[in-house]
Amino acid sequence: MEEWIGGIWDKVVRRAAHRGFPEAAVTLESMREVVGPYFRAVGGDAGVALKSGSAAAHGARRRWLERLAGTGERVDLAWQDAEALYLPDTVDTFAEPELNRELYLWLATLAAFSVGDDEPDGWIRNVRATRAVLDALPGWQGRYRRLVDACLTLRTPSASLPPDEAALERAVREQLQHPECNVPRPATKRPHWPVPLWLRPDRPPVVREAAGTPPGERETGGDGPREDDDNRRRFAAERVDMPKTENGMLLLFRAESIFTWSEYVRVNRPTEDDEDGDNALMRAKDMDKLSVARDGKSGKSRVRFDLDLPAADIDDTPLGPGIPLPEWDWRKQQLLPDYCRLEPLLPKAEPLAALPPELRAPAASLRRQFEALAPLPAWRGSSLQGEELDLDACLRFAADRLAGTVAEPGLWRERVPANRSLACLLLADLSLSTDTWVGQRRVIDVIRDSLFLFAEAMSATRDSFGLYGFSSVKRQHVRFQLLKDFSERYDATVRGRIAAIKPGFYTRMGAAIRHSTAILKEQPAERRLLLVLTDGKPNDVDHYEGRYGIEDTRHAVRAAREAGLTVFCVTVDRDAADYLPHLFGAQGCVVVKDANELPRLLPRLYVQMTKRF
Structure with a gap:
């Protein structure tokens, strides 16, 4: 009974102490499709992703009710680095949902105008960005005033604060109301309460890779889809040495002195089968800063077994020793020659495979429709x-x-015969993430059906086409499966290869696009179309993740277009709006929200794209 009453009391006190308005809350997920394009439209870095940030301790004076409830020590603030723009997962600062939505847009605008400002003082940096926004975008003048007025009514009155903190609070209020001025700040022992209209004043530390760190230790997760937004969170972290654990039974401090989780809690999740995985994530959320240490174990021991390359006797048949390819290093702004090795493979499949029975009716319908596309004499x-x-x-x-x-x-x-002289290469992502489920089917099964129907439709036209798949395990093993070459006819042998595709490894997309570009350039056609089919962003087990993989893929796409190719991407990744327009352009990609519709939509998309050819 006491526990039940205590739980109710805790909820009541926490609810009363909370400064926000939960009934007017707006989530980042609901604003993602608006904030992302808007951030890029006002000048933000098109290469950064949009993610949820983590709360940070502020050190300001809390209200007595917050101290009673044990809340208010940490707040969610926006910030930005080279990889992403981090916004609060939920904004309930104001009593009106419209103002909370406006706050998301304001923070994105502020981040876009603060890029390149290396000023270490967060106060000055935010004032400069605010001034730049209001000067460059006059439409924000009235909207900013409304946000300031709503913000000031929620801040602690200066009369209830000690003299030094009251002077600082008055300076904050004056600075918000007059961003065109540089308001002097009095010195205080405590910082002011965080300003929700400003970006995070400090620059969260980022863990840097130590010299000699094996590539396999830089990432321990698989290539699967993100299950929730926790996987998009960014935690402040620092690199430390692994604590020694000899004499584990010797207690050198009083147990009652432990009040937080911040002392070397093991939150590493090398596999999906950790028994304490949920608790580890919960503890990570409660930490102000994660201490990251290398425990001396080999990175290979932490990679799941199903990511190992298959044995030669059961693997696909290699077609040659491999092809060296360059890779773009966006940090150095340099194309690294012969950095990757692409391995052309011929899938081991049963010959003379027939079309699956459930696809015969839609295939016949598509063939009749595509026969009308064949140019008449x-x-x-x-x-x-x-x-x-x-x-x-x-x-x-x-x-x-x-x-x-x-x-x-x-x-x-x-x-005389007529020919529109068109060649199309369909490049399918066969990474491990295609082993996930959409409804009652796996993504790889949807991709397989899409390849079947696309090939059936294309065989009814005179357009030349090729089918290829790709996945990767680090830069020396970019696997490139030949499903149908341009010189081959679509027949039972090709259907057997398509039927044999299976989820592979990771997604080194830049190398696959570069080799596909080389294949298409050799085709004797006036128009060449590279159609990329994927379910996720570029990723690999080494450093090929985040901004690095995105920029390399973008460089490969630009090179393909400079070579005269038309490049278009079709994806079933619901988060693709964060990064896909940066890779392929706003008019060079499409997101299929229901993956099960992909087999039917892909041929129709091809018709729409090639009408002008």
């Missing part, structure tokens, strides 16, 4: 020979005879 007039007389040429000849200027007549019409 054309008539060429004024020929010296042909199948029938050209009446227009005959009339011109008769008029010329009457005028006395008769040349050798071409009075016939002949039938």
